[in-house]
Amino acid sequence: MAMFVHLTSAANAARIRRSGIRAASHGQGGARGVYCFPVLASYPLTHQWLRELARSGSRGGLVAVHVRLDDAQEVLAGRYGDRARGAQATVPAAEAVRRIAALEDPRGWEVFVPRAIMPREVHRVRAAPQVAGWRYLPDAHGVRPCTCFGCRVRGGYGARRLRERLPHPLDGPPPPxxxxxxxxxxxxxxxxxxxxxxxxxxxxxxxxxxxxxxxxxxxxxxxxxxxxxxxxxxxxxxxxxxxxxxxxxxxxxxxxxxxxxxxxxxx
Missing domain, CATH: 1.25.10 (Leucine-rich Repeat Variant)
Structure with a gap:
């Protein structure tokens, strides 16, 4: 059985223990399912998406839901950017774990299960420290942030001050x-x-x-x-x-x- 971790709002924990994880996310090709990541030997890599997901807001922080899937379960695996290009590969769950574990740098990779997760497949739900992982993209620290309309997060912490400090020539902030x-x-x-x-x-x-x-x-x-x-x-x-x-x-x-x-x- 292949083990994955799914990060979600703590407000969903009780429902997940009772009913599993709903297929509420959209993946490559418009499929509905659940995003997760293999449980690796490295704790920071396993929970690398935590800080990025926390930017979108969550009630009570995020929790880690450990999920056991049959080795033959077909999933989509690839980097986040591959999704828009339709380049994520369909592989068995065990192969997705093997491929990602063998990478020199698996940051930015994701696994998509094209269905809901059944309650019997939920191994455990536990609290997760809220400081693991990168924000925006791997190696973003030290890189000048982009304030264009597509990259900025409306209402994000310090967003207005950032736009005022680094105004974008096309996307503002606009003159008074x-x-x-x-x-x-x-x-x-x-x-x-x-x-x-x-x-x-x-x-x-x-x-x-x-x-x-x-x-x-x-x-x-x-x-x-x-x-x-x-x-x-x-x-x-x-x-x-x-x-x-x-x-x-x-x-x-x-x-x-x-x-x-x-x-x-x-x-």
């Missing part, structure tokens, strides 16, 4: 609204498209904005400005956004209409 409005006024009438699209780019990073000042851009002669306006206000909670999108949905340019349609499509 008063500066953006001054740039909007300086762009002229009807306004230089390049300058207006830059202003819209920065306003799109906000959750609310001066809708009344931007709404006249729905009549701008450049369709690129009108399309960017739609994407800028798409996630704003400012009153009046639906009415502005209604106007843009009737735009003569097909790209603008398609942008509104995409915004309104359910996830």
């Amino acid at each position: 609204a008063r500066i953006l409005l001054a740039r909007l006024a300086a762009a002229g009438d009807p306004g230089d498209p390049a300058a207006l699209r830059e202003v819209l780019h920065w306003f799109a990073l906000r959750r609310r904005g001066p809708l009344a000042r931007l709404a006249p851009l729905a009549a701008h002669p450049d369709p690129g400005v009108r399309e960017d306006l739609a994407w800028t206000v798409a996630r704003w909670s400012t009153p009046g956004v639906p009415a502005l999108l209604d106007t843009l949905a009737e735009d003569p340019d097909p790209d603008v209409r398609e942008a509104v349609e995409a915004i309104r499509e359910p996830d």
